[in-house]
Amino acid sequence: MAHVPQTGSEQRCMDRKGTMTIDWKEWRDHFQFNPFHNMEEIVHYWKHSHMFDIGEHLTVPDEFSEKERRSGLVWRQLVAGAMAGAVSRTGTAPLDRLKVFLQVHGSVSRGTNLWSGLRGMIQEGGVFSLWRGNGINVLKIAPESAIKFMAYEQIKWLIRGRKEGGSLRVQERFIAGSLAGATAQTIIYPMEVLKTRLTLRTTGQYSGMADCARHILKTEGMQAFYRGYLPNTLGIIPYAGIDLAVYETLKNAWLQRYCVDSADPGVLVLLGCGTVSSTCGQLASYPLALIRTRMQAQAGAEGIPQMTMVGQFKYIISREGVPGLYRGITPNFLKVIPAVSISYVVYEHMKKVLGVGY
Numbered sequence: 001m002a003h004v005p006q007t008g009s010e011q012r013c014m015d016r017k018g019t020m021t022i023d024w025k026e027w028r029d030h031f032q033f034n035p036f037h038n039m040e041e042i043v044h045y046w047k048h049s050h051m052f053d054i055g056e057h058l059t060v061p062d063e064f065s066e067k068e069r070r071s072g073l074v075w076r077q078l079v080a081g082a083m084a085g086a087v088s089r090t091g092t093a094p095l096d097r098l099k100v101f102l103q104v105h106g107s108v109s110r111g112t113n114l115w116s117g118l119r120g121m122i123q124e125g126g127v128f129s130l131w132r133g134n135g136i137n138v139l140k141i142a143p144e145s146a147i148k149f150m151a152y153e154q155i156k157w158l159i160r161g162r163k164e165g166g167s168l169r170v171q172e173r174f175i176a177g178s179l180a181g182a183t184a185q186t187i188i189y190p191m192e193v194l195k196t197r198l199t200l201r202t203t204g205q206y207s208g209m210a211d212c213a214r215h216i217l218k219t220e221g222m223q224a225f226y227r228g229y230l231p232n233t234l235g236i237i238p239y240a241g242i243d244l245a246v247y248e249t250l251k252n253a254w255l256q257r258y259c260v261d262s263a264d265p266g267v268l269v270l271l272g273c274g275t276v277s278s279t280c281g282q283l284a285s286y287p288l289a290l291i292r293t294r295m296q297a298q299a300g301a302e303g304i305p306q307m308t309m310v311g312q313f314k315y316i317i318s319r320e321g322v323p324g325l326y327r328g329i330t331p332n333f334l335k336v337i338p339a340v341s342i343s344y345v346v347y348e349h350m351k352k353v354l355g356v357g358y
Contacts, residue, residue, distance in 0.1 A: 076354040078149060082142040084347035089137050091342045092335040094130035096137070097121065099335075100199045102328030103293045114330055125203045133199030136209055140191040144184050152180035174241050181236045189232065190225035196296040228295035231309050235288035243281035247273050267344075275340050282332060287325035291316070 089096070098117050121129055155176040185192075190213075197212055206212040216224050250273040282289075291312045298306055307315060316324040 074149065077351075078142070078145050080347055080350035080354055082145050083350045084343045085141040085145070086138040087346045088339045088343035089141070090131070090134055092339045093134040093137070094118070095331040095335040096134075097130055097132060097199050098331040099328040100133075100196060100293055100297075102331070103290045104200060104297045129203070132201060133195045133197075136191055136195045136198060140188050140195070144188050147187055148180045148184040151183040152176055155179050174245075178237050178240045181240060182233050185233060185236065186229075189229055192232070193225050193227060193296045196293055200297055227298070228292035228309075231288040231295070232292040235285040235292065238284040238288075239281040242284050243277045245277075246280045247277035250276060271340055271344060275336055278340070279333065279336055282329070282336075286329055286332070287313075290325060290327060 098114065098121070101117055101121065118130070125132070156172075159172050159176055193216070194209060194212055197216065198206065198209065201212070206215065251270070254269050254273070291309055294312055295307075295309065313325075320327070
């Protein structure tokens, strides 16, 4: 339900009909009967009111004014987003581990499906084994978000200069977001490799993150921490471009058709647009994500040939056909709606706790 900030911390509901959207009459009546004194607060609220995290490439950070950066709002927003991502990823971790398991072992275990995969993981290590690798997945959210935002600000400055007030066009945001995402991934990528190895480990294989890192460094060398880096970086481009383009297209189409007199499509519509756009982005980038995961895992498994990105692609096509490039996509799709929903709810609550919302 939508709210508009008033003087101080007071809020009044604009959505009188409970439809999760605001029409022109509700907007007009709200400000007729509830006069406001600070239009800047209202604009600020609508500008930073939504954020989605499904545990994939978050490539286009929010934009903040110089005043907002000086006030420390940026870091409170990043903390809220990191907490939302941590809770969201923890809640959907079993599906994420199943996805990785199917990506790596699906070709050798032809009969493995959603349910047999979950049963096999529980039989091997118990219920808690479904959360293997989640600790480091949560641990990398905060630095990844911070690096991405700082890189985004610098790249944005290079694209348009220091001129205040000028907003980036869609294609410029796409370029800046993709480059910022690639920068963040370059720095935190070793944690991605550790996450994959810890996710696939058997009971007792590693005592923890540090032990896993020591084992990889000792047996495979430093280069092992960047296995799969190229397909991972290339995957950012289609994911970022399609996700952003589909989200903006769907949202604008809804506004033009159903909300002619309103600038707000409603929470449910935004959740729907975010879900559909991220799904489309995943469809485009999933083969690269699968190849990345196999390259990350291949040195840790015996009997699997060590191959380059192109070699992996040819191997999968020759052995499994095009469907092989989408192994594990079912649990990936299943986690989208709960991940987006959990992320949204936690993000809104964290904004209130941190004083980001008014």
